[in-house]
Amino acid sequence: MHPKAAKSGNRRFGRNRFAPKPTSSKRDCSANRVKTFFSTSSCLHRSICILHCAKICFLPLHYRFDQSSTSQTVPFVIEESLIGKYIMRGLNEVQKLKAFCKSLPKVELHAHLNGSISFDTIQELVTLKREIFPEFEGLSDVEKTLLQPKDVLTMDEVFKLFPIVHSLTLHKEAIELATTRVIEEFAADGVMYLELRTTPKATAHMTKMDCIQAITSGIKNATTGPRAIVVKVLLSIDRSRGLKDAQDTVELLKQFVQKGESLIIGVDLSGNPKVDGRQYLPLLTTVREMGLKITLHLAELSNYIEELDALIAFKPDRIGHGTFIHSHGNASTVQFVSKHKIPLEICLTSNELCGTTKTVADSHFKIWKKLANPVCISTDDKGLMGSDLSNEYFRAAQAFDLSRLDLIDCAKTSLKAASLQHDDSTFISLKERLDFFEKECISIALKS
Numbered sequence: 302m303h304p305k306a307a308k309s310g311n312r313r314f315g316r317n318r319f320a321p322k323p324t325s326s327k328r329d330c331s332a333n334r335v336k337t338f339f340s341t342s343s344c345l346h347r348s349i350c351i352l353h354c355a356k357i358c359f360l361p362l363h364y365r366f367d368q369s370s371t372s373q374t375v376p377f378v379i380e381e382s383l384i385g386k387y388i389m390r391g392l393n394e395v396q397k398l399k400a401f402c403k404s405l406p407k408v409e410l411h412a413h414l415n416g417s418i419s420f421d422t423i424q425e426l427v428t429l430k431r432e433i434f435p436e437f438e439g440l441s442d443v444e445k446t447l448l449q450p451k452d453v454l455t456m457d458e459v460f461k462l463f464p465i466v467h468s469l470t471l472h473k474e475a476i477e478l479a480t481t482r483v484i485e486e487f488a489a490d491g492v493m494y495l496e497l498r499t500t501p502k503a504t505a506h507m508t509k510m511d512c513i514q515a516i517t518s519g520i521k522n523a524t525t526g527p528r529a530i531v532v533k534v535l536l537s538i539d540r541s542r543g544l545k546d547a548q549d550t551v552e553l554l555k556q557f558v559q560k561g562e563s564l565i566i567g568v569d570l571s572g573n574p575k576v577d578g579r580q581y582l583p584l585l586t587t588v589r590e591m592g593l594k595i596t597l598h599l600a601e602l603s604n605y606i607e608e609l610d611a612l613i614a615f616k617p618d619r620i621g622h623g624t625f626i627h628s629h630g631n632a633s634t635v636q637f638v639s640k641h642k643i644p645l646e647i648c649l650t651s652n653e654l655c656g657t658t659k660t661v662a663d664s665h666f667k668i669w670k671k672l673a674n675p676v677c678i679s680t681d682d683k684g685l686m687g688s689d690l691s692n693e694y695f696r697a698a699q700a701f702d703l704s705r706l707d708l709i710d711c712a713k714t715s716l717k718a719a720s721l722q723h724d725d726s727t728f729i730s731l732k733e734r735l736d737f738f739e740k741e742c743i744s745i746a747l748k749s
């Protein structure tokens with residue numbers, strides 16, 4: 302979420318889409334047990350599920366992921382410290398739901414690198430900057446106060462954090478460290494596939510190329526070894542940096558594509574939503590002709606939607622936020638999104654913090670779900686907004702009365718919307734992992 306995007310009926314969803322229609326009384330009973338097991342109101346069954354889901358996470362399975370240009374075998378390993386959380390007895394309902402969200406293999410499609418940097422990593426970046434630039438005196442007292450852990454963050458506080466992160470990520474060593482840590486944290490949160498986006502910047506200490514190379518190095522650091530996460534990159538075009546800056550980014554992108562670099566898979570249009578995005582359409586067409594994916598931040602603000610028809614007609618692969626499409630877009634535009642099932646990346650906490658949705662329950666998530674349009678639960682800026690992807694799933698479950706199976710379905714929807722070919726070996730492996738998780742959950746439910 303860009304700072305400029307900040308803005309000055311709770312409906313229930315059917316939650317049993319997954320359960321097969323029973324044909325006999327025995328199956329009736331089984332189906333009901335699955336239904337009960339996965340419903341948000343069941344207690345005992347779900348506590349068993351948590352235990353078994355924990356076991357699923359620890360199974361010594363091996364899948365092949367095409368992580369970059371070279372394939373590697375990645376075992377499913379979750380940090381040992383998480384075991385206790387899953388197998389601990391006496392969890393209350395909220396804790397059980399949280400544990401399920403954590404154990405679910407998730408897909409993150411809308412994560413900005415800078416906004417995803419945690420407070421712990423910010424401290425590391427301060428130390429690193431001190432080492433490289435001895436004249437740097439560290440953070441001011443006001444900045445240190447902003448970085449104190451808080452239970453509740455305000456929009457004002459969050460947007461004061463962005464300049465701090467920006468000032469600490471002006472050199473390539475910082476970009477590499479930040480990328481590494483962000484990926485490690487997503488992996489620890491049970492994210493199995495991550496599309497990380499950032500605007501490559503030239504500064505006094507690095508070129509744009511240095512910046513991109515530092516990101517790819519960070520990805521290689523964080524995904525080498527037994528960490529079950531696949532990471533791809535979207536290069537962001539910042540609306541407010543102008544056409545020349547965007548052209549430079551696309552030129553660099555061409556060089557990476559020509560070298561066969563498979564980590565960078567597309568382009569994101571982001572930045573100040575008050576700047577008209579239509580000027581970037583010819584460039585985005587060039588990107589598409591290169592065989593890359595395109596996702597556009599759209600309709601973040603209700604009063605800046607003149608561009609909407611043209612950008613939707615471009616038929617992006619995904620839409621970031623799209624908060625006011627249903628309410629302020631033309632009917633034909635809403636129909637176009639719905640007809641082509643263009644996935645929306647929806648970031649509940651971010652929208653709430655920025656005031657573009659009043660509460661999570663008021664989110665446009667429910668509108669698009671009702672239209673059977675793909676919605677991808679995402680974080681936007683997990684580090685600075687203090688909400689990881691498990692928490693976003695948890696909040697969605699609570700606000701929209703989603704069952705365990707609905708949550709698995711959300712992860713599947715995101716995977717389907719990822720910038721991967723569906724016959725790609727990485728996609729197939731990830732899909733197998735989710736299918737396996739789902740099958741095991743149902744099997745446990747039937748046995749319980």
Ligand SMILES: [Zn+2]
Nearest residue numbers: 302303621681
């Ligand atoms: Zn965003």
